[in-house]
Amino acid sequence: MTRVVVILLLGAVFLLVAPALAAPVPKAPVKNYFPLQVGHKWEYVNPDGSESHTEEVTAEEKQDGAVFYTVTRSRKQGSSDTVFKVDKDGVARVRQGPIEYDPPMLAVKPALAVGDLWTAKLRISGREAEYELEVGKPQELKVPAGTFTAVPVIQTNANRLTKSTTYWYAPDVGLVKSEVSPLFVTELKSFTPAKEKK
Numbered sequence: 001m002t003r004v005v006v007i008l009l010l011g012a013v014f015l016l017v018a019p020a021l022a023a024p025v026p027k028a029p030v031k032n033y034f035p036l037q038v039g040h041k042w043e044y045v046n047p048d049g050s051e052s053h054t055e056e057v058t059a060e061e062k063q064d065g066a067v068f069y070t071v072t073r074s075r076k077q078g079s080s081d082t083v084f085k086v087d088k089d090g091v092a093r094v095r096q097g098p099i100e101y102d103p104p105m106l107a108v109k110p111a112l113a114v115g116d117l118w119t120a121k122l123r124i125s126g127r128e129a130e131y132e133l134e135v136g137k138p139q140e141l142k143v144p145a146g147t148f149t150a151v152p153v154i155q156t157n158a159n160r161l162t163k164s165t166t167y168w169y170a171p172d173v174g175l176v177k178s179e180v181s182p183l184f185v186t187e188l189k190s191f192t193p194a195k196e197k198k
């Protein structure tokens with residue numbers, strides 16, 4: 001009798017525990033290092049605090065399984081548009097002002113892991129160029145908009161003829177700093193997310 005009760009109890013415990021053991025471990029959400037939504041707005045400044053430019057997502061178009069966003073950059077001298085393509089591969093530049101990227105240049109992958117390395121072969125205005133992009137270690141970065149844990153993506157011309165550019169991206173904010181050399185630096189002053197639609 002006691003043996004039957006023990007077996008029944010063990011069976012009940014197994015039925016309760018088994019589903020928990022079999023349940024898949026939930027994956028950590030992929031951080032969005034390049035958030036694009038119509039209405040998002042970023043304001044950037046130079047190291048001396050003077051105004052550099054603003055960027056705002058002004059249009060969205062879905063096409064062939066991808067979403068194309070237009071980001072309008074405004075500065076005192078005028079404005080220009082950059083078009084980004086977002087799909088399963090990440091975020092890529094399609095057009096920047098008058099420059100067409102053929103093929104689109106992958107700027108950010110869906111996940112940025114330290115040591116990730118990829119190349120981008122481009123044809124810009126009939127001329128070919130090749131770049132290498134590598135993900136560095138996350139670091140705490142203080143800019144006028146606040147302090148962020150940002151991931152650097154270092155873009156280098158493959159032939160090493162030009163200086164590298166480093167872009168620092170923070171989750172759910174995007175680009176918080178860019179540096180071509182000590183003389184060409186911009187930092188985030190503010191990020192204003194798009195208003196929620198009612």
